[in-house]
Amino acid sequence: MGDSMKIDKLSPIPFALEEMGKRLSRIRKQQGHSQEVLAQEAGIGVATLRRMEDGHDAQMSSWIKILGALDMSSAVNAFLPETFISPMAEVKGKGKRKQQTRPRSTGNTWGDETP
Numbered sequence: 001m002g003d004s005m006k007i008d009k010l011s012p013i014p015f016a017l018e019e020m021g022k023r024l025s026r027i028r029k030q031q032g033h034s035q036e037v038l039a040q041e042a043g044i045g046v047a048t049l050r051r052m053e054d055g056h057d058a059q060m061s062s063w064i065k066i067l068g069a070l071d072m073s074s075a076v077n078a079f080l081p082e083t084f085i086s087p088m089a090e091v092k093g094k095g096k097r098k099q100q101t102r103p104r105s106t107g108n109t110w111g112d113e114t115p
Contacts, residue, residue: 018055025053027070042069 007016028038039049042065049066052058067075085093 014055017057021053021055024066027072028053031070033070038066038069042066 005015005019007019011019028035033041035049035053036046039046042049042062044062044065048058048062052062052066064073064076067073
């Protein structure tokens with residue numbers, strides 16, 4: 001992945017924007033688009049695309065348009081999935097879902113049962 005870095009919850013916003021811009025630029029080039037052509041296909045200004053690739057803040061609508069033009073709309077679904085269960089919620093939910101089972105009667109009697 002070259003000089004890309006992972007974006008995580010500790011990443012400062014300027015770092016995340018810069019990294020997203022680098023990724024956008026790399027993908028655009030891999031798909032053989034110039035900035036002008038991609039901006040036109042996405043319906044945004046070339047200056048907006050340049051700012052995005054330079055790591056400046058951009059409107060979410062611009063990102064959605066760009067991802068659509070790059071045929072990467074699935075990235076939007078990955079960004080905010082329709083349904084999401086956090087790992088902690090899943091662990092907590094498993095504990096609640098467990099039902100205690102009572103021992104089944106085997107039919108045998110041991111003489112200490114109460115009637």
